Amino acid sequence: xxxxxLLVSVFFLVVFSFTFGxxxxxxxxxxxxxxxxxxxxxxxxxxxxxxxxxxxVNPYLDKRVYAENVVGGGGAIGFREGAKASPDGYTLTxxxxxxxxxxxxxxxxxxxxxxxxxxxxxxxxVTLTVKLDSSFKTVxxxxxxxxxHPGMVSVSHAGVGTVTHLEIEAFGEAIGAKFNLVPYxxxxxxxxxxxxxxxxAAASGCSEAMSLIEGxxxxxxxxxxxKRSRLYPDVPMxxxxxxxxxxxxxxxxxxxxxxxNEVQDVLVEAFRKAxxxxxxxxxxxxxxLETIYLASEEARRWLKDQSDFFKSTVIKAGLQIK
Numbered sequence: 001x002x003x004x005x006l007l008v009s010v011f012f013l014v015v016f017s018f019t020f021g022x023x024x025x026x027x028x029x030x031x032x033x034x035x036x037x038x039x040x041x042x043x044x045x046x047x048x049x050x051x052x053x054x055x056x057v058n059p060y061l062d063k064r065v066y067a068e069n070v071v072g073g074g075g076a077i078g079f080r081e082g083a084k085a086s087p088d089g090y091t092l093t094x095x096x097x098x099x100x101x102x103x104x105x106x107x108x109x110x111x112x113x114x115x116x117x118x119x120x121x122x123x124x125x126v127t128l129t130v131k132l133d134s135s136f137k138t139v140x141x142x143x144x145x146x147x148x149h150p151g152m153v154s155v156s157h158a159g160v161g162t163v164t165h166l167e168i169e170a171f172g173e174a175i176g177a178k179f180n181l182v183p184y185x186x187x188x189x190x191x192x193x194x195x196x197x198x199x200x201a202a203a204s205g206c207s208e209a210m211s212l213i214e215g216x217x218x219x220x221x222x223x224x225x226x227k228r229s230r231l232y233p234d235v236p237m238x239x240x241x242x243x244x245x246x247x248x249x250x251x252x253x254x255x256x257x258x259x260x261n262e263v264q265d266v267l268v269e270a271f272r273k274a275x276x277x278x279x280x281x282x283x284x285x286x287x288x289l290e291t292i293y294l295a296s297e298e299a300r301r302w303l304k305d306q307s308d309f310f311k312s313t314v315i316k317a318g319l320q321i322k
Contacts, residue, residue, distance in 0.1 A: 039078025115254030125225030207288025
């Protein structure tokens with residue numbers, strides 16, 4: 001009798017070990033610090049977004065996430081390091097628009113498809129602004145003049161090959177006009193040039209132009225999102241005017257390709273809760289960003305669509321890798 005009891009006890013011990021062992025194995029992540037790689041310098045939009053996310057996701061990941069700037073190569077160094085990290089969930093990367101632009105223009109630039117996307121978290125539609133007292137009172141004024149005077153409307157942007165450069169190329173193609181494109185070293189000097197009357201207009205993210213618009217130095221004429229900008233609800237979209245040009249500066253979270261699904265599931269849920277936090281939404285709004293949450297496969301489809309669009313735009317502009 002005692003032997004039967006012993007055998008039964010052993011049987012239940014084995015079942016208990018397998019059943020609860022699996023639960024505990026799945027519950028172990030995260031067991032150590034989680035690094036969020038930020039591929040750009042401190043103080044920029046990507047850096048600020050990443051650090052804000054770190055703050056709000058930490059309560060759901062045992063307060064183990066920390067941000068680290070790995071800069072250089074227009075983001076390539078940080079992206080490459082993030083993509084080549086061990087696929088164990090302990091290295092995350094802040095994914096941004098250049099992952100869908102750079103590969104079409106720069107040899108060996110890391111691509112979005114080196115990562116398994118966890119989620120898309122924020123978007124910033126691109127806009128075209130003019131000096132407050134510009135003679136272009138509406139975007140239709142600008143379009144009419146640009147079509148009648150090829151190359152006479154000067155537009156500043158953040159540099160050759162940047163998203164804002166491609167915005168103007170795509171917009172010019174859509175309206176059948178040629179702009180005089182003026183590159184600057186970043187969006188801020190490009191916007192200042194427009195505010196100072198050195199160029200006719202400037203291309204930038206809506207959030208990047210926010211301070212000069214609020215300061216009555218610039219006026220937005222058009223935005224290039226799928227819906228009207230929360231910041232500028234009275235400003236028309238290109239799509240409303242019949243031009244199929246949709247361009248966003250976007251930000252999301254990725255992990256190295258091959259990261260276990262169960263780990264990805266934990267991260268998907270953690271970042272979902274972070275983005276749904278009202279304080280997080282408020283902070284993102286103060287930064288001029290529009291929060292959005294697309295997880296896993298939805299995010300992957302978004303990234304492919306963006307990559308396909310930029311590839312087409314790059315080819316039309318003659319900027320592709322030779």
